[in-house]
Amino acid sequence: MWDAIVIGAGPSGSVTAYLLAKKGYKTLILDMKDFPRYKSCGGGVTWRAYNLLRELGIKLRSPEAYHKEVVIRGFGEEIKVRSDEEFAVATLDRRKLDKELLDEAIAQGAEFRKEKVSGVISKEDRVEVIGSGFSSRYVIGADGAYSITAISSGIRNCWRNDDIIFAIEGRAPLYDELTFIVDASPSGYGWIFPRGEDSNAGVGGISSKSREVIKAFEEFSKRYKVEKVGNWIIPTGGHDKQIAKGRVLLVGDAAGLADPLTGEGLYYAFKSALECSKSLESEDPALSYSENMGNVMEELRLKRKARNIIVPRMDFFFKMFVSYPEIARRYMLTSIGRLDFKEFWRWGILRIPKAMMRRASKVLKESL
Numbered sequence: 073m074w075d076a077i078v079i080g081a082g083p084s085g086s087v088t089a090y091l092l093a094k095k096g097y098k099t100l101i102l103d104m105k106d107f108p109r110y111k112s113c114g115g116g117v118t119w120r121a122y123n124l125l126r127e128l129g130i131k132l133r134s135p136e137a138y139h140k141e142v143v144i145r146g147f148g149e150e151i152k153v154r155s156d157e158e159f160a161v162a163t164l165d166r167r168k169l170d171k172e173l174l175d176e177a178i179a180q181g182a183e184f185r186k187e188k189v190s191g192v193i194s195k196e197d198r199v200e201v202i203g204s205g206f207s208s209r210y211v212i213g214a215d216g217a218y219s220i221t222a223i224s225s226g227i228r229n230c231w232r233n234d235d236i237i238f239a240i241e242g243r244a245p246l247y248d249e250l251t252f253i254v255d256a257s258p259s260g261y262g263w264i265f266p267r268g269e270d271s272n273a274g275v276g277g278i279s280s281k282s283r284e285v286i287k288a289f290e291e292f293s294k295r296y297k298v299e300k301v302g303n304w305i306i307p308t309g310g311h312d313k314q315i316a317k318g319r320v321l322l323v324g325d326a327a328g329l330a331d332p333l334t335g336e337g338l339y340y341a342f343k344s345a346l347e348c349s350k351s352l353e354s355e356d357p358a359l360s361y362s363e364n365m366g367n368v369m370e371e372l373r374l375k376r377k378a379r380n381i382i383v384p385r386m387d388f389f390f391k392m393f394v395s396y397p398e399i400a401r402r403y404m405l406t407s408i409g410r411l412d413f414k415e416f417w418r419w420g421i422l423r424i425p426k427a428m429m430r431r432a433s434k435v436l437k438e439s440l
């Protein structure tokens with residue numbers, strides 16, 4: 073019997089397997105695909121995600137470019153924000169990142185097998201992986217947005233429409249600046265992430281408005297010369313669903329942990345891997361994991377609330393953002409992990425009247 077079976081060798085699964093194998097757990101990692109394999113993603117790794125991995129002992133080799141400055145554009149305005157850290161966002165090809173992380177797990181002693189899992193069955197002292205003959209003391213569901221582990225273990229049912237972002241990804245020429253385009257999609261945004269020889273570019277939005285996202289991508293692709301590569305869903309945090317039960321724990325997209333405002337999933341994939349691996353040492357791993365993830369879940373709930381307020385009024389909020397650059401700078405600090413989002417939100421709400429005054433005086437000056 074294995075100590076831990078990790079289902080899914082994406083970033084959340086491989087980092088969990090890496091940490092468990094490092095602690096001496098007999099760890100098996102299963103994925104239905106051979107690696108390297110394609111995964112639809114913008115390939116943007118924020119500084120805090122990169123740095124968290126570094127703290128765990130993984131110094132990433134796969135980034136192809138490091139961007140210190142981020143451009144945010146839309147509604148005829150533009151703002152540039154510069155990171156005080158080594159960089160704000162590193163960009164890479166997910167084929168290379170995922171292979172690199174799986175290799176790290178294997179180097180620590182985890183064993184990898186190609187296997188499509190159709191479900192798990194929980195017993196008192198172990199969990200069985202249906203049809204494979206494998207059983208383990210614990211199973212980690214790292215099998216992504218449509219996690220079969222989550223459903224078959226009874227941890228949660230399917231996502232609701234407002235839990236999910238629908239995103240379309242493509243290839244574009246090599247642009248100079250890493251750019252977010254906030255008016256590219258009515259319920260989300262567009263991105264251009266330059267990397268080695270080209271740029272990853274796409275648009276995302278709320279899944280119930282997927283037709284709008286498809287239409288937005290058509291216009292975006294003409295404007296920025298983007299060739300479609302794929303589309304997928306991103307399950308976002310801020311929901312009230314469980315993330316663990318008994319001997320089964322979910323990490324990354326399987327647990328629905330991406331940032332509701334930006335769709336950033338990699339930081340939360342690594343963070344959940346870390347908390348999950350620590351929890352297995354406790355008497356009641358499911359309880360301990362859910363408790364240890366409490367702060368993260370709270371942050372994601374607040375981000376979801378912020379999204380529901382900001383995104384439908386993006387024009388208004390972005391223009392304020394531009395009139396009051398300190399808002400943009402502080403938001404950048406949250407995404408590189410230097411400022412708590414709750415603190416930023418409290419501070420930002422109080423600045424709205426001032427930002428509105430600045431905006432009004434700018435408009436007045438321009439019209440005179």
Ligand SMILES: Cc1cc2nc3c(=O)[nH]c(=O)nc-3n(C[C@H](O)[C@H](O)[C@H](O)COP(=O)(O)OP(=O)(O)OC[C@H]3O[C@@H](n4cnc5c(N)ncnc54)[C@H](O)[C@@H]3O)c2cc1C
Pocket residue numbers: 079080081082083084085102103104105111112113114115116117118187188189190214215216217219220239240241274303304305306323324325326330335336337338339341
């Ligand atoms: C278009 C798009 C753009 C994005 N851009 C960014 C970005 O720039 N930055 C960022 O931080 N996040 C981004 N995200 C989110 C990010 O891609 C995810 O949050 C991240 O991949 C989650 O990692 P994971 O390991 O949990 O799941 P995944 O990466 O989805 O890995 C799941 C693994 O499980 C395997 N699997 C699934 N089912 C089974 C099964 N039944 N049996 C065996 N194996 C199985 C799959 O083959 C896969 O390898 C983006 C997402 C999309 C869709």
